[in-house]
Amino acid sequence: MPESTDVRIVHARVSFEPVAFRAPLKFGGRVVSQTDLINVTVDVEDHQGRRASGHGSMPVGNVWAWPSANVDADQAEKAMKHLAELTAVHINSVPDFGHPIELMYSVIHEYGELASVVQREFGLPEGMPKLAQLVANSPLDAALHDAYGRLHGKNSYNTLSAEYMNQDLSVYLGPDFAHEYLDRYTLRDPKTRMPLYHLVGALDPLGDADIESRINDGLPETLEEWIRADGLTHLKIKLNGEDLNWDVERVLAIDRITAAVQAERNVESWHYSCDFNEKCENVEYVLDFLGKIKEQSEAAFDRIQYIEQPTHRNLKQHPENKMHAAAKIKPVVIDESLVDLESLELAQELGYTGVAFKACKGQTETLLFAAAAIKRNLFLCVQDLTCPGASFLHSATLAARIPGVAAIEGNGRQYCPGPNAPWAKLYPGMFEITDGTVETGSLNGPGMGFSRG
Template sequence: MSKGKATDVRILNVEIGFEAVSFRAPLKFGGRVVDHTYLINARVDVESRSGNQASGYGSMPVGNVWAWPSPNVEPADGEAAMKAYAEKFAELFASYPEFAHPLEIHFNVGAEFHHQAKKISDRLNLAEPLPQLAQLVSTSPIDAALHDAYGRVHKKNIFHLLSAEYCNEDLSYFLDEQFAGEYLDKYTLREPVAKLPLYHLVGALDPLTDADVTDRPDDDLPMTLGEWIAADGLTHLKIKLSGDNLDWDVDRVLAVEKIATDAQAKRGCAEWFYSCDFNEKCDSAEYVIEFLNRVKSSAAQAYDRIQYIEQPTSRDLEAASAAKMHDVAKLKPVVIDEALVDYEALLKCRELGYSGVALKACKGQTESLFAAAAAQKFDMFLCVQDLTCPGSSFLHSCSLAAHIPGIAAVEGNARQYCPGPNKKWRKRYPAVFDIKDGNIVTDRLNEHGLGFHLPEWVSSIPAGVKDDGADQVATTERIVKKTVRDES
């Protein structure tokens, strides 16, 4: 690494804790049903070379069912391992001795990711180490808090701090020589776009009509698809599909099309879109092509509304049976999701025919920015997806989406499944959490750090935010893990 900038920071302290969140309605994906999660909440304190200090905050759901869907590790064990991994990296980030830019700190600490994944799994007697995706999710709150603190110590939004003026290394240091002389300011926006369409999730268990409702929660939120469209003016619907039952998948899209057509007609909306998410369950590209052809023959207008296909086959890119997506991509953009864990994976997916990239804040601010740069370099379709992120984790996701050129839409489904942590944040950012005309208003996400203000109640409870009696949210599960630099 080069000599360093006057703007570099070092980490003084890392705090981490876990916050239980229950769901108002179950969410099914990848063949499993989720009805609760934990937030990993992190606080990072930094110091600049000039001696100024600031704190940053990051939060992200554990999301182990999505990040680690292993037949060899029970979900509860995977969840525990991801928490332990986050705790370990609180220690490792706090012990990083150098002044640097957050991109460089994360990149260098990340050299320990795979080693610690094996050590944690061995300590917990698990059958396999944490996979790379679980590693990224577990450390993403710390990465976010570090970027947030860096912005706050310089009293700027982090998207103003990605140029050669602040970064010690260009992108070729992190990616390859195609990016020589380039910095992330080339691939990001200084100011957020004014608004973005929201992708609303239509889960496999979600009721489309009143006839499908078996248990309506005791709240004032919509429940059926028609109710959600009417309430939020939705224009983008993400449809969860089975991937191993072609008849059900086609029928589900046609049923959504019928409900959406009726609901949109009532509000005078003529244009809306779908994305289709098979959660890797398809066994081949041919399945996807047959699915698209059958949708097109049954309802051409529904086919036309499909904006993209989300990674339909296995995330295992090295398998001999890894499906090639070239023919699917001729019909619709096919985006990388679960397989996108680093730049090398993105290159491999391009070889396999993927034509788009799904960014996710849960993979870390650093890795998301690298993926966004590569996707733009290679002229790929771009969207930002969700890990059912509530509260500040959703604000982080929206800020990321609003500062990347060409984002088609941003997914946000915590408001459907676990809205409790949103309540306090909604008071300051109502236009982000209260959807109007199908859009999230993002023009205010230009404040210091990650882009949004940290209220006093975050600063006072840095690693376990409570929600004042909201029944969807329990208090912090355990004591805060605190690591302070030993100056001796």
């Protein structure tokens, strides 16, 4: 029987918000200096005629989600934004009542067809990748979950049980999940505080000597300054993947500077993650990298918590990229590769031992990925898409509600802090950082846990 708590979508609407970067961000051989936020509002209605509105926001992220030799970045951005609009039009015509997981799960299966419409309309030489489809529609997904929670006066993470959902997880994840619901794989209250992973991009200055011209906008500009200002203990290092000596020296240089600053602060423990953004040719590169780091600084090697997406995201096309040997040394996690359950299973076969969750892949899909990954005892982390404002808070709620995730990446404050300003007044503990942590316990309100009031 359908739940009395079910809702239908009354109306979804999309808008766009340009966001300038204060400093360029380089990763995977590409440089980003601006983006647009996709902002979505969804109105829902229950069987009794009660209504509520929810909101979602996410950067377009086309440079990360759709790197292509055939479609330039401007075309990809426009296509992804148009897909967000088309999906909103489509979902407005869906008459069904249901839980957000159920409603979105059916719509997700329409993404490919809607993306094909975009491809024809824009005359694109290739189809939109599944990852780009997920990113473009993630604000809609978040807005629906937000609206549902607000209508019921509950945090959305506390509407994931049999009391609210019509179907158990076996429908989505297979028979191993019979009689289980997402409340089994999420927390009823958010973690109170979580360490913040600070990004060190390939262009980012480490010390004063690396700066040619200062921005002078009042924010830190070097790694030294960021560590002192925010009390950082977790650093995510973007690496080249095609220049072993540069990658090794970059980590060692970061470690030298960090060690000096931490000694001043009397901090004895800190951590790194290393992100190659798919640029390594093979696992041997990763093994050589780890070996050289350990040889030259065992302390720096010990501080590396995990390796992120070292080789090509297309696992089917590159089955030779097996990670078993590297994963015996450090956890190796997929990021760009994770787009569905099949990719998660294939990654495990290829030796990956962890997953990086991202809010930009959609609230529904990410919650299902989390359940599958927890069942498999994989290493878990939550990564960022340079998310400012509401999109960062969304990402933080995921990290705070998924068991086993120990830290949250958040680099919008470094590169595009403008949209943070109104949210910082409401959630200062999420944006005014002094001890290297964010106050995720404050994200405990109705809906997705945060609101502009």
